[in-house]
């Protein structure tokens with residue numbers, strides 16, 4: 001049986017950006033949930049329809065990509081042995097994905113033995129988006145990635161960018177010196193000691209692929225939130241992000257698993273409702289705007305307040 | 313926030329500026345040093361409409377805000393950082409989009425990548441453009457990609473312009489941000 005999972009992201013009544021990385025003690029960096037088949041199916045169809053949007057690579061990252069592929073397949077087979085199996089026969093690796101009824105044979109580091117780039121292949125087995133950063137003397141650079149479920153950004157645009165430039169759109173992160181601190185921290189991440197953090201926003205609509213490219217498809221729902229539909233239309237969107245060092249190539253793997261939960265389900269939990277209510281009431285105007293909440297935050301706050309009154 | 317009325321109205325830029333100035337009794341005029349040439353058209357228009365124009369510095373403008381009369385309009389012009397920074401100050405003072413016209417000059421030295429169709433639009437001045445390829449309205453940001461030598465042009469929805477003009481907020485595109 002696959003699990004349901006929803007990591008609630010707010011740990012205090014006030015939200016500010018911070019270096020909220022924590023050690024990933026479980027060492028489980030890939031989560032397989034009961035939405036697996038649906039979400040992996042969606043990823044594959046997005047990759048097929050929009051390859052430029054969903055996958056980018058510098059060709060010199062191929063060795064690092066192989067390292068990621070090995071890492072991901074080992075994770076799957078070790079953490080979920082009932083669903084995934086990996087075994088070696090001579091030079092051949094055999095990966096069995098019983099959830100999708102697939103079996104793949106390939107040879108390590110042999111690009112011709114796979115139907116696509118190794119990072120792309122790894123991403124097609126998991127719900128996570130996979131971003132690979134190469135470490136240079138003084139910076140981390142996004143040099144390969146498979147991204148199907150972005151929170152309003154573009155891999156096509158951010159491809160090739162250093163960590164700092166990637167974060168220019170985030171209010172305050174560069175000017176406060178926080179981004180530079182975080183990058184220095186990341187450059188010292190050691191192999192075998194992964195880190196994790198949660199990132200959150202609200203979504204109007206139940207949609208994982210909220211790319212900057214398709215903003216005109218999903219953005220308008222922000223303006224259709226009403227008192228009557230808010231509980232079902234608006235979702236808390238959580239990105240569980242893990243970071244780990246790939247020792248052979250010294251690159252960093254950044255994984256993003258996106259979860260959506262409609263507000264009417266959030267409000268089943270009094271503590272969560274209260275937290276979200278307080279955070280939304282006090283969120284700085286810049287973050288309200290950046291997270292795209294300007295049009296409907298008030299409706300959400302009203303709704304949560306009402307739910308809290310009903311339940312006390 | 314709605315800086316470039318061309319974007320909202322659909323009329324020509326000149327018509328919209330004209331409409332903006334017509335509602336003004338007086339105009340506080342603030343232009344970043346060295347950029348004066350670029351706003352001679354505004355001054356000409358104001359003069360045609362017989363609107364009293366006062367040129368102010370940033371400091372003077374901040375002091376004026378408390379005492380500005382109804383019907384006073386603000387015009388600011390300068391490079392990207394200058395205008396975006398000033399807009400944040402003005403909005404925090406409660407100035408609305410109805411009362412403010414800002415022009416970004418010489419800022420967009422970079423081509424603008426359309427988020428919708430990836431077309432690289434030639435550099436133009438202004439905070440909003442229409443993509444030459446797909447026609448989508450784009451907000452020109454300062455999110456810059458060296459690899460593409462372009463800044464990101466974020467898709468703008470018609471709803472955003474209406475909403476923002478009613479309730480100005482510091483935009484996603486703040487100097488601190490993008």
Ligand code: HEM
Pocket residue numbers: 017018019020021131133142152153154158163166167169170173182186197199200201254291
């Ligand atoms: C190393 C891999 C990372 C990559 C590739 C990455 C990428 C991104 C991207 C693409 C965005 C969206 C920016 C936009 O609007 O265009 C973002 C937002 C953000 N990132 Fe990162 N990031 C990484 C790591 C981190 C870490 C480790 C932290 C903090 C400890 C962090 C903090 C943030 C914050 C606070 C935001 C704003 C999110 C929001 O409010 O919705 N990032 N990141």
Ligand SMILES: [Zn+2]
Pocket residue numbers: 426427428429430431443444445446447448
């Ligand atoms: Zn376009």
